Structures are given as C-alpha cells and as structure tokens.
Amino acid sequence: xxxxxxxxxxxxxxxxxxxxxxxxxxxxxxxxxxxxxxxxxxxxxxxxxxxxxxxxxxxxxxxxxxxxxxxxxxxxxxxxxxxxxxxxxxxxxxxxxxxxxxxxxxxxxxxxxxxxxxxxxxxxxxxxxxxxxxxxxxxxxxxxxxxxxxxxxxxxxxxxxxxxxxxxxxxxxxxxxxxxxxxxxxxxxxxxxxxxxx
Amino acid sequence: xxxxxxxxxxxxxxxxxxxxxxxxxxxxxxxxxxxxxxxxxxxxxxxxxxxxxxxxxxxxxxxxxxxxxxxxxxxxxxxxxxxxxxxxxxxxxxxxxxxxxxxxxxxxxxxxxxxxxxxxxxxxxxxxxxxxxxxxxxxxxxxxxxxxxxxxxxxxxxxxxxxxxxxxxxxxxxxxxxxxxxxxxxxxxxxxxxxxxxxxxxxxxxxxxxxxxxxxxxxxxxxxxxxxxxxxxxxxxxxxxxxxxxxxxxxxxxxxxxxxxxxxxxxxxxxxxxxxxxxxxxxxxxxxxxxxxxxxxxxxxxxxxxxxxxxxxxxxxxxxxxxxxxxxxxxxxxxxxxxxxxxxxxxxxxxxxxxxxxxxxxxxxxxxxxxxxxxxxxxxxxxxxxxxxxxxxxxxxxxxxxxxxxxxxxxxxxxxxxxxxxxxxxxxxxxxxxxxxxxxxxxxxxxxxxxxxxxxxxxxxxxxxxxxxxxxxxxxxxxxxxxxxxxxxxxxxxxxxxxxxxxxxxxxxxxxxxxxxxxxxxxxxxxxxxxxxxxxxxxxxxxxx
Numbered sequence: 001x002x003x004x005x006x007x008x009x010x011x012x013x014x015x016x017x018x019x020x021x022x023x024x025x026x027x028x029x030x031x032x033x034x035x036x037x038x039x040x041x042x043x044x045x046x047x048x049x050x051x052x053x054x055x056x057x058x059x060x061x062x063x064x065x066x067x068x069x070x071x072x073x074x075x076x077x078x079x080x081x082x083x084x085x086x087x088x089x090x091x092x093x094x095x096x097x098x099x100x101x102x103x104x105x106x107x108x109x110x111x112x113x114x115x116x117x118x119x120x121x122x123x124x125x126x127x128x129x130x131x132x133x134x135x136x137x138x139x140x141x142x143x144x145x146x147x148x149x150x151x152x153x154x155x156x157x158x159x160x161x162x163x164x165x166x167x168x169x170x171x172x173x174x175x176x177x178x179x180x181x182x183x184x185x186x187x188x189x190x191x192x193x194x195x196x197x198x
Numbered sequence: 199x200x201x202x203x204x205x206x207x208x209x210x211x212x213x214x215x216x217x218x219x220x221x222x223x224x225x226x227x228x229x230x231x232x233x234x235x236x237x238x239x240x241x242x243x244x245x246x247x248x249x250x251x252x253x254x255x256x257x258x259x260x261x262x263x264x265x266x267x268x269x270x271x272x273x274x275x276x277x278x279x280x281x282x283x284x285x286x287x288x289x290x291x292x293x294x295x296x297x298x299x300x301x302x303x304x305x306x307x308x309x310x311x312x313x314x315x316x317x318x319x320x321x322x323x324x325x326x327x328x329x330x331x332x333x334x335x336x337x338x339x340x341x342x343x344x345x346x347x348x349x350x351x352x353x354x355x356x357x358x359x360x361x362x363x364x365x366x367x368x369x370x371x372x373x374x375x376x377x378x379x380x381x382x383x384x385x386x387x388x389x390x391x392x393x394x395x396x397x398x399x400x401x402x403x404x405x406x407x408x409x410x411x412x413x414x415x416x417x418x419x420x421x422x423x424x425x426x427x428x429x430x431x432x433x434x435x436x437x438x439x440x441x442x443x444x445x446x447x448x449x450x451x452x453x454x455x456x457x458x459x460x461x462x463x464x465x466x467x468x469x470x471x472x473x474x475x476x477x478x479x480x481x482x483x484x485x486x487x488x489x490x491x492x493x494x495x496x497x498x499x500x501x502x503x504x505x506x507x508x509x510x511x512x513x514x515x516x517x518x519x520x521x522x523x524x525x526x527x528x529x530x531x532x533x534x535x536x537x538x539x540x541x542x543x544x545x546x547x548x549x550x551x552x553x554x555x556x557x558x559x560x561x562x563x564x565x566x567x568x569x570x571x572x573x574x575x576x577x578x579x580x581x582x583x584x585x586x587x588x589x590x591x592x593x594x595x596x597x598x599x600x601x602x603x604x605x606x607x608x609x610x611x612x613x614x615x616x617x618x619x620x621x622x623x624x625x626x627x628x629x630x631x632x633x634x635x636x637x638x639x640x641x642x643x644x645x646x647x648x649x650x651x652x653x654x655x656x657x658x659x660x661x662x663x664x665x666x667x668x669x670x671x672x673x674x675x676x677x678x679x680x681x682x683x684x685x686x687x688x689x690x691x692x693x694x695x696x697x698x699x700x701x702x703x704x705x706x707x708x709x710x711x712x713x714x715x716x717x718x719x720x721x722x723x724x725x726x727x728x729x730x731x732x733x734x735x736x737x738x739x740x741x742x743x
Contacts, residue, residue: 066586074270081271132583159580160272163589170590171597173539178269180417183407186381186541193537 041088041153048090050083056113057097061150062158064120065128070166078161079154089153096150103127131155223247223447224740226468226483228454228498230254231307232722233708233729234489235433235440236353240733242445246740249481250437250448251470254280254303257310259434265419265426278304283624284453284473287493291613291635292669293524300675301491305450306433308491308675309722311423314404314430315546315568316356316723318347320367322555323564323717330560332609332639333714337683337694338728344370346727351402354431354726355410358402365397365551375407378416383538383600384548384569387658391550394657398569401549404431404722411435455627457486457502457511457704465511465704471625485703485736487696488681489729492522492710496616496680497630499691499698499706512698512706515687519616522632522680523608523715524673526640528647530602530665532655537598540571546603553650554718562642563607564718565650570601604651604665605674606643607715613637616680636671644668676721681710696732703739707732 003011050058055076062075083090097112100123104112108119115123130136130144131151140148168176172192175181225241227234230252238248255278258264267273280303289297302308321340326333348371350356357375360366377400380388388398405422406429409415416429428435440446451473458467458480467482488495496519500510510518548569555564580589608614619631648665655663666672684690687699692711698704707729709721716724 078271081273085273132585156580156582157272159584159586159589161270162586163577163580163593164269164272167586167589167593171593172537173597174541177420178265180419181541183378183416183418186418187379187385188541189382190537190539190541192539 041092041149045088045091045094047084047087050080050090050093053101053111053113054094054097055080057101057111058093058154060113060115060120061100061124061154064117064124065155065158066162066166069169074165075158075161078158082157092146092149092153096146096154099146100124100127128155220479220481221249222482223249224483225249225485225487225736226251226481227487227489228468229307229488229490229494229708230305230433230437230448231489231491231708232309232433233725234307234487235436236350236726236729237487237489237705237707237733237736238440238446239353239436240730241737241740242440242443244733244737244740246445246737248440248446249483250446251452251454251468251481252303252305252307252448252450253284253453253473254278254305254307254450256450257304257306257434259306259432259438260426260428261310261424261432261434262426265421265424268424269421280473281624286621286623287630287632288619288621290631290633293632293634293673294670295672297632297634297673300673300677301493305448306437310432310434312430312675312722313423313546313720314354314722315549315720316351316354316358316402316404317549317551317566317719318367318369318402319717319719319724320365320551320554320564322559323715323719326563326607326714332560332563334610334689336713337685340367343724343727343731344368346730347723349730350723350726353436353730354404354723355406355413356402356404356723357407359400363397363399363551365554373402375410378403378405378407378547381541381547383540386538387569387600388548390658391654394653396550396653396657397552398548398550401546401568402723405429453623453625454490454498455501455625457488457498459502459504459507459511459701459704461506462702463506463700464702465698475624484740485705487705487707487732487736488710489707491708492677492680492712493616493630493632495706495708495710496522497618497628499681500618501627507701511701511704512681512687512691514700515689515691517682517684517687517689517691519680520612521610521682521690521714522614522616522634523610523678523712524634524671525676525715525718525721526606526608526636526643526671527674528604528606528644528666528668528671530604530651530663531599532602532658532660533595533599533662533664534659535598535661538600539597540600546570551718553646558646562646563609563639563715565607565643565647566605566718567650567654568603568605570603602651602654602663604647605718605720606640606647607718608636608643609639610679610714611635611637611639614679636669640671641668644671674720676709676716678709678712678715678721681706682713683711684713695735696728697735705732705736 101111130140165176224246225248227250230250285303324336327335352374358373359377405416406413413428452470454468454470456469460466465486467480469478471478499518502511546568550567553565613635617631618628621629681691683694692706696705709725
C-alpha cells in the first residue's frame, strides 16, 4: 500500500492529537486530584498498636515479597511505627491482612501467616502480578483497590527501606549504612572479595 | 551591578508598637549554631550570663531519635521544620539549587547535619589579593589565628594527622585525636595515584576516632552527617552542658526581628517574637553577637535600620551583604572495572590538598579533591514497579565506583550579594534576597578542576568518569562573606575581632565575617577559631564594664 502525502499528514496530525490528549489527561489537575484521592487512606481506624494477627500477616507478606536473607526486625519496627503514628495506616494494614488471609484460606485452606512459604509466595505472586503490567494495574484500579493501596502504602515503602538496608548485604557488603560497623572492618579487604579465587 | 535599594521594602508599620522590655543578660546571641555555641561556651566559662535566640525548634542531642526516624523509618518529622513564611529567601542569578534547603534551623543549626571535615586554611589563603590578584587580603593572618585553630580543634574533638599530608599548613600543637585511617579502597587508589605523583591523604574530621570529652568513639554507622551517638560533633554536645550551668538559656522558636542601638550607636537590645506570633519582646544585653549564618546575619543588620543608621547597622559603607561567596563544588563518579565495596560510607576519608596552590593560582583559585561515598545518601528511589532483584541490580554499579568531590574557591563580585527581598515573612519583615552568578574566575576553576579530575580518573584506572555540568555547581553548603572583616567601614562591616564598625557592643560571628572564600578548605574550623577570638574580645569588653 502506498502512503499518499495527504494520508501521511493526516496520520501524523491524528497521532499528535491523541498524544496531546493523553498528556493533557495525565496532567489535568482535576484528574490528578481524583487519582491522588484514589490512593488516600480512610482514617476510620485511629493510629495505634498493631494486633498480633495483622502484624504476623504483614511480616509474612514482607518475607514473601523481599525474599531472603532478610533482617525482619526492622521491617517490623517500620510497619509498627507507621501504624502507630501515621493516620490511616493501621486501618489499611488490618483490611489488607484480612483480605490476604481470606484469599489464602480459600486457595490454601490456611491463613497467610501460617501457610508454608511456597504457598504464600504462590498466592502473593498471583495477587501482585498487577504490579508489573500496566494493563493489569489499570484493571486493578477498577476491581482491587485494597491491593493497590497495599502496593502504594506498604510494598513501595518496604522496598525503599530494603534499598537502604538488606539490599546492600545481598550486593556483597558486610552491613548496611546505619549499623554500627566499627573502625576495623572498613580498612580490610571486603569479605566478598576475600572469598573470590585469585 | 549594585544591590537594589531595599529601603522602600521596609514597611512603615513594621516599627509600630513599642515592645515591652522583659529580660536582660550580659550577652545575647542570635542563632544557636556552631559559631554561636563556640562564643557562648567561652563566655559562660568566663562567668557571664548568655542567652541564645534560635528561630528553629528544639533538636534533641544526641540525635538518636532523629537518626531512627530518618534512616530506619524514612520519616521527615515535621517537628523539626519551620513554616515557609518564617524560613525562606528569594534567589536570582544562576544558582541552580534550592538555597533555602541549605541551612538548617534547629537548636544547633546546620552543624547538626554536616560532613565534619575540618581542614585549616593555608597561610596563603589569607592573602590572595596581594599574592594572586583576586579577592582581598584578610586583616588577620594565619599566624595570628593558629592558636585559635588549636583551640577550635580541641573544642570540636578533631581526629587527624599531618604525617601523610605534605601540604598541611604548619601547626604548633598535634591534633587532639588520632586520625581515621584510609579505607581499604582508598589505600588501593592511593597506591595508583602515587605512581602518577598524586598524593591522597587522610582528612581531619570533627568526629571521635577514640572517645573524647564525654563523646563515645565513632562506631562507623556510615550516616556520618547525621550521627546517632554524638561521635560526630554537634553543637548539642556543648549546648546541653551549657544549659546545665544555669548561666546559659536557649530560646527555641524565637525570631529576632531587629537590633536596637542607642543614640551613640551602641547596640543595647534585640527585639524578638515567638515563631507562633504574638507580641514583640525586648531583651537588653551588654554585648550582642549575631551568629545566624552569612545570609541571615546580613539580613538582620539590614532589618535593624533606624534613623541613626538608615541603611542598617554596620552599613555606613554599604558593605553589608556584599562579598558573598560559595564554594563551587562539582561532584563526579569514577566507575572501576573491579568491585571496591567502599567500606566507610558517607564521609570523605581520602583527600588531596596538592592542588590548593599551584603555580597557576591566580588564573584560577584553590582546589581540593576528596574521594567520597556520600552518593549513597542520595540513592535514587526505586521505580514503582521494581522488584527486590531490580533494586539490587540498580545498586550494583555502586559497589565498583567512588565519588569524587571537586571543591573550588570563588571570588567576590558585584554579581554576588545578599540584600532584602520584596517578599516578607509572617511578621511583615522582608526576607533575604540572594543574587548569585558565577563569573570567569569560577569558569577557570571548573576547567582546572576537571583537568585534575581527569588525572585522578586516569591514574586510578577508572573506566568511566562522569561529572556534573559546569552550571550545576553546588555551594557545598558553605555560605561566606556578607559582613566581612576590614580595617574600616569603607570596605567591610566588622573589624578583625568581629565587632561591627560604628556599633560598639555588636559583634558578628561565623562565616559571614570571612573576607572571601576560605581557600578550598571547609569553612567550619576557621569560623569556630574566629568565633573563639571574638568571644575573647567580648569578654574583654564586658570585663572593662
């Protein structure tokens, strides 16, 4: 098929119009506000301590999401502090823990926090698949708001904490920035290089 | 280019309402940062009552709670922030960074978060005008300041050695603490550099290699500008002790609006108001020390204009706000083929002062080069859809790279100054306005710094050397000048002891009094040394009655 000049120009104009419209919608203030409001948390539950079941379920999610090795204690502190201090977090944690435990009960016959690690990972892998695909994320906007909130308010902050801590150990560092590492180790050949064959 | 006239900016209504005189002390200090703390400490020791006024909030010391919030909870606490209509400035020129974020308004000031690298200036840095033809000579020389450098090092607890640094200026006393040794990767790079005739040495640091003066030994948390245990010096260390003497009071969240001088020009009182608002209060003092940083110190002198000083205090020669300079810092990254796993993160263990004074000094200024791993503090945020494996992949290049920091001088020029802004704070007082524009001298510094950086890259075997663009220079958080020392009011604001020309009893302490840049050396040790000298002068004045 030959492309006439007229068709080409019309095609380009159409493309420009569609891109312009897309950009306009993406940056249109009222729409942005709607989008931001979508991720706002309800503050029906006041900040406070996490109950044991919610805490255990969240830590099961963190372990399955980040993999190992992992120092779970500081994620526990992180989430407990957020539940106790930031409005809306505790209510969200309770809701998503309930949701995940329910899903696990249906799929595996046990609450997420007591399932075996493989079953946990399988379930979360299915539920969180939307994180890595734009169409699935778009679909989740309509059907799975709690999961999106879990992503925005739990998984992303947890990943930021991971990037400052355990990720460095996986990279080969002895310890991460923020742990008391003493004044001897930094002067020696890093352990990860010592292990390498000459 | 001259600073615009700001007189019209001062509102008539600003002077209305006589504040009630409610308090007095021997000394009033505006600010609570490292210069204010140095002055307060000396004067309390000499037996005088001192009151410090700080617009920022309380900031607990040691900074363990803040460390936990920032590092482990990823939380910027609003408790330590000031509203933008209290802490703000306006900016023109070519400076591309947010200058307002470069000062920290809390009890203890900006030295609550600092790199704590504390080299001295070199003797020639005090005489750049006569030796190299740029800037002006200081009215005080290295020899005169040297004993105060020793005292400043003792106050801050500086760890260091000159044994590996052939370019260190002379000293009469050893460092109070032993040095932080080079890291494994620094030593590796040092060997490579030395084969090309470049010297990399340890750097003096105001953090404790061994426990000192009630501060514990550094445990290498790696968040070195933000220490949870007090190994890195913070003014909180001394302020806590000073408050315990009952001779020192610190008022947080208190804005000093102006200084009151009597008909003879003597500074007699300050007028202050709580951040939250309410009435003005007057605090009378026999000596007043302004130690609020280079920008805010100049602003306060300008805000203190009265009928006798229509252009502001100390501004008879129209010098307040002029001679404002930054260090010009360019960061780079050197990427190596092999992993280095830089072990001591967040501090510059390796430094080179070899390029401070080269035969070409004059065409360009002094340069200091540091190896750092400080970039780890500014890690990119993982993308929203990232997985943990993506994060590890994203970090992998950091294991085989080193940061390189190029810190150069800049020269005063009519295109760099501080004046009053057309915008006002919540009390109706004009904010500070900063005009800053790099010129030819700074361009030459950049060219020189880049050429030296290329030598470092090539000598150490870096595969990739990436540097920020020339116009993205950073001030290194070092703001200097605006109330500079001089022999008389025609070419400066204060004398070499920090006393404001024509205003007995009024002093300025801090980097505001610098004549120009502190060479390529971080300014803090020098400003503390000068503040200790100022404190002696204040004590002498008070002693004479």
